[in-house]
Amino acid sequence: MEGGCTCRNIRYRLNGRPMIVHACHCTWCQRETGTVHALNALYEAELVEHIAAEPEIIDTPSASGKGQRIARCPVCKVAVWSNYPGSGPAVRFVRVGTMDDPTQCPPDVHIFTSTKQPWVTLPPGAKAFAEFYDPAEVWSDETKARHRAVRERVKK
């Protein structure tokens, strides 16, 4: 699948399926997206291939105080993915709304629902956590293996 920014200067190809898709309802994501939640598909960095221009990386404050790095189109400034300190540059949180077909990546889990806008109702049975979750409980075996492989590569 492919995606990109509004002016089409940034185009990316996603090679494979995401490890997991987060709907984040924290107030920081609400501000950064201008809407009720972020929708991020987590990919190993090497599976997110830029096929036109390269994005610019903008250091942005984050709730943890450690900051996040947001990859934006240098022309239209639309954000296409970001890195968080936890996994570092090895994992790209791709903004699902920039994909050509966002319907392919519905959320696997809703996080920080303690600050969810009260009029947003989650589907019955949706996995939801007031803050963050324990990956051991939520991730599939495949996701655990992929994330382990990412961390091994980072250590080297």
Ligand SMILES: [Zn+2]
């Ligand atoms: Zn652009």
